[in-house]
Amino acid sequence: MNKIIIDNDKLSEIIVDNSDDYDIEIVSDFNLKVSVIDNVIGNIYIHSINSNYNGTIDYYLNDNSKLYVNKFSFNDCCNVIENIYLNGINSYIKYNFSSISSYNNNYKMKILHNNNGTCSYIFNRCIGNDKAEVVFDIDSILEQGNTSCIMDQNTKIMCFGDVNAKIRPNMYIDEEDVEARHGSVIGRFSDDDIFYIMSRGISYKDAVMLLIRGFILSNLNLDDERKKEVIDIINNNYK
Amino acid sequence: MIMRWDILFKWLGRLLNYKYISNLLTLSCFFYWLLLVISVIILLPRGDIMKLEIKNLCVEVDGKIILDNINLSIGDSEIHAIMGPNGVGKSTLSRVIMGDSRYKVIRGDILFDGKSILKLPVNERSKMGIFLAMQYPLEIDGVSNQDFLRTAISNKDNKRIGLYDFIKKCESGINDLSMNKELIHRSLNVGFSGGEKKKNEVLQIKLLEPTLIILDELDSGLDVDSLKIVCKNINDYINTHKETSLIIITHYPMILNYLKPNYVHIINNKKIVKTADANIIDDIEKNGYSKYTDNSIDKVM
Numbered sequence A: 001m002n003k004i005i006i007d008n009d010k011l012s013e014i015i016v017d018n019s020d021d022y023d024i025e026i027v028s029d030f031n032l033k034v035s036v037i038d039n040v041i042g043n044i045y046i047h048s049i050n051s052n053y054n055g056t057i058d059y060y061l062n063d064n065s066k067l068y069v070n071k072f073s074f075n076d077c078c079n080v081i082e083n084i085y086l087n088g089i090n091s092y093i094k095y096n097f098s099s100i101s102s103y104n105n106n107y108k109m110k111i112l113h114n115n116n117g118t119c120s121y122i123f124n125r126c127i128g129n130d131k132a133e134v135v136f137d138i139d140s141i142l143e144q145g146n147t148s149c150i151m152d153q154n155t156k157i158m159c160f161g162d163v164n165a166k167i168r169p170n171m172y173i174d175e176e177d178v179e180a181r182h183g184s185v186i187g188r189f190s191d192d193d194i195f196y197i198m199s200r201g202i203s204y205k206d207a208v209m210l211l212i213r214g215f216i217l218s219n220l221n222l223d224d225e226r227k228k229e230v231i232d233i234i235n236n237n238y239k
Numbered sequence B: 001m002i003m004r005w006d007i008l009f010k011w012l013g014r015l016l017n018y019k020y021i022s023n024l025l026t027l028s029c030f031f032y033w034l035l036l037v038i039s040v041i042i043l044l045p046r047g048d049i050m051k052l053e054i055k056n057l058c059v060e061v062d063g064k065i066i067l068d069n070i071n072l073s074i075g076d077s078e079i080h081a082i083m084g085p086n087g088v089g090k091s092t093l094s095r096v097i098m099g100d101s102r103y104k105v106i107r108g109d110i111l112f113d114g115k116s117i118l119k120l121p122v123n124e125r126s127k128m129g130i131f132l133a134m135q136y137p138l139e140i141d142g143v144s145n146q147d148f149l150r151t152a153i154s155n156k157d158n159k160r161i162g163l164y165d166f167i168k169k170c171e172s173g174i175n176d177l178s179m180n181k182e183l184i185h186r187s188l189n190v191g192f193s194g195g196e197k198k199k200n201e202v203l204q205i206k207l208l209e210p211t212l213i214i215l216d217e218l219d220s221g222l223d224v225d226s227l228k229i230v231c232k233n234i235n236d237y238i239n240t241h242k243e244t245s246l247i248i249i250t251h252y253p254m255i256l257n258y259l260k261p262n263y264v265h266i267i268n269n270k271k272i273v274k275t276a277d278a279n280i281i282d283d284i285e286k287n288g289y290s291k292y293t294d295n296s297i298d299k300v301m
Helices: A191-198 A204-217 A224-237 B005-017 B019-043 B090-098 B122-128 B145-157 B163-176 B181-185 B194-208 B224-240 B253-257 B280-287
Strands: A002-006 A011-016 A021-026 A030-036 A041-049 A052-061 A066-074 A077-086 A092-101 A104-113 A119-128 A133-142 A149-159 A164-173 A178-187 B052-061 B064-074 B079-083 B104-112 B130-133 B140-144 B212-216 B245-250 B263-268 B271-276
Touching: A002 A011, A011 A021, A011 A041, A030 A041, A030 A066, A041 A224, A052 A066, A052 A092, A066 A224, A077 A092, A077 A119, A092 A104, A092 A204, A104 A119, A104 A149, A119 A133, A119 A204, A133 A149, A133 A178, A149 A164, A149 A204, A164 A178, A191 A204, A191 B122, A191 B140, A204 A224, A204 B140, A204 B145, B052 B090, B064 B090, B064 B104, B064 B271, B079 B090, B090 B104, B090 B122, B090 B130, B090 B212, B090 B245, B122 B130, B122 B145, B130 B194, B140 B145, B145 B163, B145 B181, B145 B194, B163 B181, B163 B194, B194 B224, B212 B224, B224 B253, B245 B253, B253 B280, B263 B280
Parallel strands: A002 A021, A011 A030, A021 A041, A030 A052, A041 A066, A052 A077, A066 A092, A077 A104, A092 A119, A104 A133, A119 A149, A133 A164, A149 A178, B079 B245, B079 B263, B130 B212, B212 B245
Antiparallel strands: B052 B064, B052 B104, B263 B271
C-alpha cells in the first residue's frame, strides 16, 4: 500500500510498475499523472473531503495493462479534468467515482481508445444537495482502425433540494467493430423505495441515509476498512 | 419506671398538629386512590378494543374516490381474508393502513389497539406492530439486505443490535424458510426470484415481530412448495405470538387452504360487499366473484 497526499499543484507522477495499491488523498489543487506499464494491474483509491480544488489527472495505460480506479469525494467544490489514454493494446480501465456535494462540481472526462481491444468502464454516482451545481462532461473517443474496443459510460445524479445537474455523455465513434453503451440518470430517490424502507419501522432520515450509503457504496469496490471510513464520513457529516 | 402518659400525649398531640404530618396523610390518601385507579385500568378486560378498527373509511387519490365507506373490525388472534377481483382496492386498503402518503383519507378513521393512527407516519405505524408484506417487494440496489434488516431491528428496539445477536436471529429464520444464506449479503431483493422475495418478507416478519400482519397477495410469484414453506412459517409465527392478527389479501382461495381465516370479506367497487365465514371460499372457487355486487351487502363487520 502506497499512501500519497497531494497538497500542491506541481506535477506528481505515479508509475504503476507492479500490482500494488495506491491511496491518494487530495487536499488542494493538483496535477497528477498516472502511468501503468505493460502487463501490470494497478489499483488506485483517490479521496477528498471538504476541499476546494482545481485539478487534472492524466492516466496512461500501456499494452495489456489494467487499472482500477475508485474515487470518493465529499462536499468538495471542484473543477476536475481527467484524461484517460488507452494507448496499449488490450489496455483496460474500470473507473468508479462516487461523490456527495452541496457545492459546484465540474467534471470533464475524456477517454481515448488509441489501440485495439481497449476497454473503458466509467461509472459515476453523485448526490447533489441544496443548491449544488453538478456537471459531468464525458467524451469517449474511438478513431477508425482501433478495433474490438468496449466503451461503457454510466452516470447517475440524485438530487436533494434545488440542484442544478447536467450530464453530457458523448461517444465519438468512427469504427464499426465496437461495443458501446451509455446511460445517464438525473432524478430523486423513489417514494416507493422510501415507503418500503419506512414500512419496516425505519425513520425517514434513516431511510434516506440507507439509500445514500447504498447509492455511494454500491459503486465503489473497497475493502472493509475503507468502506467503514466512507460510511463514517457519510454518517458523521451528512445532514 | 413510672410511665409519663402526660408527656407521651403532649408529644403525640404536637406531632398530629404538625403541618407536614397532615400533608403526608393527604398525600398517602392521594397515592392510595391513584394506585387503585391504575390497578382497575390494568385489570379491566380489553373489552371491545380491537386490534384494528376501520370506521367509515373514505380514500381518494388525485381527486378520485377509490375506497368508499369501508368498515372493518379485527380482534386479537383473528385471521381475516380480503378477497375480490383485480383493481377493486384490496392492495390500496393495505397501503392506506400502512400510511402511504399518496392516498388521502377524506373521511373516517383507522384505530390500532384503540388508538387512531391516521396522523402517524409509516415508520411509527410499523413500530406499533403493523407489518405489510408487499405484493411486489421493492428491489433497492446498493442497500444490502443485512444493513436494511439490522437498521430495521435497531429502529424498532431503539438500540443498535449487535452483529452476533443479529446473525443468530437471522440464521434461525433463514433455516426455517429454506433460504439461501447468501441472500442476506446481497442488495435488498435485487436478483431475488419471486419466491425468494416473498421468503425475505416473511424473514422480516420473524425478525420484527409485528402484532398485525397484512399479507398482500403473498401467493403471487410463489410455487406450491415455497407457498407451503412460507405459510408454515406464518402459522408457526402466529401460534407462538398468540396476540397476532392476520389479514390475507388474495384473489385465489388456494392460500386459504394453508392459512385458515375466521372471516372472509369481499371487496367490490370500492366497498366491502360481503362478510362471511370461511365456508364462502368454496363458493368463490366454484362460482367466482360475479354474484357479489353492491346490492348483496348483508353484513359489514
